[in-house]
Structures are given as C-alpha cells and as structure tokens.
Amino acid sequence: MSQAAGTLKRIEKPVTDHAYINHPAGFGCPWCASPNVTLSGTDFTFGGDFIGQKTSCDDCAEKWETIYTLSGYGS
Numbered sequence: 711m712s713q714a715a716g717t718l719k720r721i722e723k724p725v726t727d728h729a730y731i732n733h734p735a736g737f738g739c740p741w742c743a744s745p746n747v748t749l750s751g752t753d754f755t756f757g758g759d760f761i762g763q764k765t766s767c768d769d770c771a772e773k774w775e776t777i778y779t780l781s782g783y784g785s
Contacts, residue, residue, distance in 0.1 A: 724740050739767035739769065739770060739772060740772075741770055742769055744768070747768065748768055749764075750764040761778045762778075763775065
C-alpha cells in the first residue's frame with residue numbers, strides 16, 4: 711500500500727504470485743508484507759480446478775482470496 715498526502719491507495723495486485731507464495735515468513739500480506747494474516751476457516755470458493763480461501767491482513771485490513779490448485783494427490 712502506498713501513502714500520498716495522507717491517503718491510502720490500493721494497488722490491484724502488488725506482488726507476483728511467485729513472491730506471494732515465497733514470502734520470507736512463509737505466508738504474508740501482499741500489500742504490507744505483514745505475516746499477521748487470517749485465513750477463513752470455512753469460507754471457500756470451489757472451482758473446476760481450484761479452491762479459493764478468503765484471506766485478510768490483521769495489520770493493514772486488506773482482503774483477498776488465496777487460490778489453491780491441485781497438482782496431484784497421495785495416499
């Protein structure tokens with residue numbers, strides 16, 4: 711998030727998918743890089759080849775959807 715003249719400006723997608731997945735803390739906000747994020751426990755979006763989970767930052771209050779894709783399975 712950038713700040714100019716006391717107002718906050720939302721950036722649509724501030725980091726690449728690769729940077730989001732490889733956050734130094736293991737998982738972090740794509741806007742402010744805080745590791746203090748909350749994943750919804752039961753609020754999922756199901757698609758043909760993905761599952762989305764509502765995610766929010768406890769520090770800057772941004773909200774987004776973390777998307778998981780199936781690359782295989784194990785037994």
